[in-house]
Amino acid sequence: MSxxxxxxxxxxxxxxxxxxxxWEKRTMNxxxxxxxxxxxxISIGTLAMGSAQMETGLNLLQLFLAVLIxxxxxxxxxxxxxxxxxxxxxxxxxxxxSAYGTKGNILPSMLRGLPAIVWYGYQTWLGGAAIxxxxxxxxxxxxxxxxxxxxxxxxxLLSIKGFQGAKWVGNIGGTVIVFAMIYLLYICLTxxxxxxxxxxxxxxxxxxxxxxxxxxxxxxxSTTVMLNASDYSREMKxxxxxxxxxxxxxxxxxxxxxxxxIIGAMASTATGIANPINAFAEMVDNKAILVxxxxxxxxxxxxxxxxxxVIPPAYVFMDTFKIKHKTxxxxxxxxxxxxxxxxxxxxxxxxxxxxxxxxxxxxFAPIFAVLIVDFFILHRRKFTEEQxxxxxxxNGSKKGVNMAAIIATVIGAVIGLLNVDLxxxxxxxxxxxxxYLLMKNMKSVEGFRKGTVLEKK
Numbered sequence: 001m002s003x004x005x006x007x008x009x010x011x012x013x014x015x016x017x018x019x020x021x022x023w024e025k026r027t028m029n030x031x032x033x034x035x036x037x038x039x040x041x042i043s044i045g046t047l048a049m050g051s052a053q054m055e056t057g058l059n060l061l062q063l064f065l066a067v068l069i070x071x072x073x074x075x076x077x078x079x080x081x082x083x084x085x086x087x088x089x090x091x092x093x094x095x096x097x098s099a100y101g102t103k104g105n106i107l108p109s110m111l112r113g114l115p116a117i118v119w120y121g122y123q124t125w126l127g128g129a130a131i132x133x134x135x136x137x138x139x140x141x142x143x144x145x146x147x148x149x150x151x152x153x154x155x156x157l158l159s160i161k162g163f164q165g166a167k168w169v170g171n172i173g174g175t176v177i178v179f180a181m182i183y184l185l186y187i188c189l190t191x192x193x194x195x196x197x198x199x200x201x202x203x204x205x206x207x208x209x210x211x212x213x214x215x216x217x218x219x220x221x222s223t224t225v226m227l228n229a230s231d232y233s234r235e236m237k238x239x240x241x242x243x244x245x246x247x248x249x250x251x252x253x254x255x256x257x258x259x260x261x262i263i264g265a266m267a268s269t270a271t272g273i274a275n276p277i278n279a280f281a282e283m284v285d286n287k288a289i290l291v292x293x294x295x296x297x298x299x300x301x302x303x304x305x306x307x308x309x310v311i312p313p314a315y316v317f318m319d320t321f322k323i324k325h326k327t328x329x330x331x332x333x334x335x336x337x338x339x340x341x342x343x344x345x346x347x348x349x350x351x352x353x354x355x356x357x358x359x360x361x362x363x364f365a366p367i368f369a370v371l372i373v374d375f376f377i378l379h380r381r382k383f384t385e386e387q388x389x390x391x392x393x394x395n396g397s398k399k400g401v402n403m404a405a406i407i408a409t410v411i412g413a414v415i416g417l418l419n420v421d422l423x424x425x426x427x428x429x430x431x432x433x434x435x436y437l438l439m440k441n442m443k444s445v446e447g448f449r450k451g452t453v454l455e456k457k
Contacts (some may be wrong), residue, residue, distance in 0.1 A: 006340040011281040017325045020089035020316050020388060021039050030248055033236055035175070037252035041222055041301025042177050044126060046257055050264030051279070053214050056180045058182065059205030060262070067261040070218030071254045077226045079246035081368065084375050085230025087390050092228035093319040096367075097398050098383075099435075104401035106320055108367045108409070111315035112227050115360050120309035121336035122344050127151045127301035129345075130294040135397055137287060148342075155302065157327040177303065180296035188263060191283055193269035200269045216421060218257060223364050223424060226314045227371075228397060230419065243362035270380060298411045358420035366412030366423040369431035370405050377436060404445045 016023045028036070053063055086093045091111070096105035128148030159250065188196065205211075225232075240248075267279035310332060317328040375381060390396040412431030416423030439445055 014438065018094060019392070020233050020314055022089060025091075026235055026237045028232075028235040028318050029237055030240060030244065032296045033232070033245070034252045035234065036307055037249055038256055039177065039299075039338060040225060040307030041256055041304075042181075042260065042300045043123070043221075043304050044297060044300060046218075046221060047264035047267075049217055050261035051268035053210075053217070053261070054200070054268050056201075056210035056214065057266075058210060058214060059203050060200045062205045062207065062211050063261060063265055064258060065212065066214035067218045067258045069220075071257040072250070072455055073215075073219050074189070074222055074226060075246060075249045077223075077368065078229045078249050080376075081226055081286040081371060082245060083227035083232035083242060084371075084383075085232070086236055086240075087381070088383050089194045089234045090230065090388060091234060091315040091319075091389065093315050094391050095300070095371060095375075096231050097333060098379070099370045099402060101398050101400050102391075102394045102396070103399070104295040104406060106108065108227075108363075108370075109316040109320060111226065111360060111363050111367065113311040115357075116224065116309040116312045117332055117335050118339050118344070118356070120305050120313075120332065121339040121341035121413040123305050123309065124148065124336060125341035125345050126263060127298050129303075129342060130262040130297040132300070134291055134294050137290065152337065155305055155310070156333045156448045158302075158306060159314070159332075159368070160317040160326050162351050168286050173302065174298045177256075177296065178366065179435050180292055180299070181263065183292055185266075187283065187330035188266040188270065189290060192266065195270045196266050200265065203209050216425070218261065219422060221257075222253070222308075223361060223368075224312075228315075229368055231311050231315055232307075242421055248282045250401050255431075273346060296383050329426055357391055358423075362420050362423040362427070363418035364410070365416055365427040366431040368424075369428045370435050373432045373435050374405075375385065378439060402445055404435060404442050408432075408435035408438060440457075 050063065050067070058066065071412060084098075085091065091104060093109050096108050100108060125148055128151040129144055131147040131151060132142065132144040147163050238243065243298065267273075267283065271279040271282045273279040273282055310329060313326040315326060316321060317331060318325060321328075323331075379387075393399075408431050411434050412427040415430055416427035419426060425456070
């Protein structure tokens with residue numbers, strides 16, 4: 001069978017979901033995009049992170065600035081890396097092929113997709129536990145496994161709807177989350193003001209390494225979505241410039257992250273309990289407040305899973321294994337259960353889970369650097385229709401593995417692993433420089449220069 005016919009067969013098998021989305025078929029406006037990102041950035045982890053910073057000696061002003069700076073740096077990274085998806089309509093897994101090749105993209109795709117599945121299971125168990133606590137509180141019925149399964153089924157059904165399901169949950173869940181956050185902040189200020197003002201506002205704090213570490217912590221909390229920003233921007237309608245999209249990300253993520261960080265810190269300071277949910281239960285013995293807190297958890301897990309933990313691996317599976325979107329979503333749901341989230345949520349597993357996060361995060365800076373150099377420098381932010389279609393052709397100019405990208409990523413990862421807490425800041429620039437130099441000088445990457453500014457005729 002000829003290469004042309006082989007390609008036609010692949011195209012027929014390939015789910016349309018990963019094909020470039022033309023402008024006229026895009027459904028996300030500025031408001032929907034903002035609400036989607038708001039829902040995706042809300043997590044109990046951010047509350048807990050705010051709580052954890054109190055142990056380092058920061059005061060309220062220092063915590064506020066640390067969260068603001070860290071989350072703003074993250075937004076800048078997202079606004080840079082979303083441009084491929086917005087201009088071409090193609091997802092992250094296809095974006096990777098431009099730098100890593102049609103086979104080489106599997107490595108960075110899996111590095112982004114597999115951790116998302118782990119977090120999907122983790123968040124689902126927390127959501128099921130929150131539902132179980134509400135039912136137990138109101139009706140006295142206790143069965144966490146039942147509600148875990150129910151919550152999982154609901155998420156799969158919504159995920160099957162694709163981006164429309166995530167958009168619907170984002171619009172509704174985002175609104176609920178905003179009101180819940182405001183209410184939780186009100187509870188902190190009205191019930192524990194004396195303790196908070198004494199232990200959080202009136203202490204000197206520190207502007208040293210703990211402050212810098214807090215900035216890095218809140219930046220690193222959501223670096224996963226920075227990698228696959230194209231998966232979301234490809235759904236946005238025409239007419240939104242990079243600054244306008246950046247403002248959408250800022251409005252969605254920065255105020256919410258700042259508020260969650262401060263709420264977590266206040267709850268921990270008032271009670272001395274690190275777990276923010278347990279801290280709220282200790283602060284006020286009120287069923288209504290507890291139900292609001294648990295409802296917040298449910299919507300937070302649902303919106304985060306659909307936006308951040310289902311879409312990335314779904315696109316990866318569809319592109320890698322040439323399966324349909326529905327099949328990919330169901331597979332992700334099964335794999336999420338196989339990660340045994342009931343074990344990961346135990347206190348005894350916290351150290352191992354934290355180490356897991358740090359290790360895989362060390363690979364994100366190199367991948368990000370390679371994508372930025374490839375798009376902004378090698379392609380000068382432009383892909384022709386022919387170049388884009390070439391990325392979908394397993395026998396095109398990007399076939400196989402681009403060793404320049406792999407070598408640069410490995411070097412960057414080694415640098416990052418030397419200090420995982422600073423990996424993004426220590427590995428990004430070296431990786432980008434190495435990738436550019438290798439692309440310019442390696443004879444084995446001639447095919448990957450086609451259509452780039454490095455090609456000289």
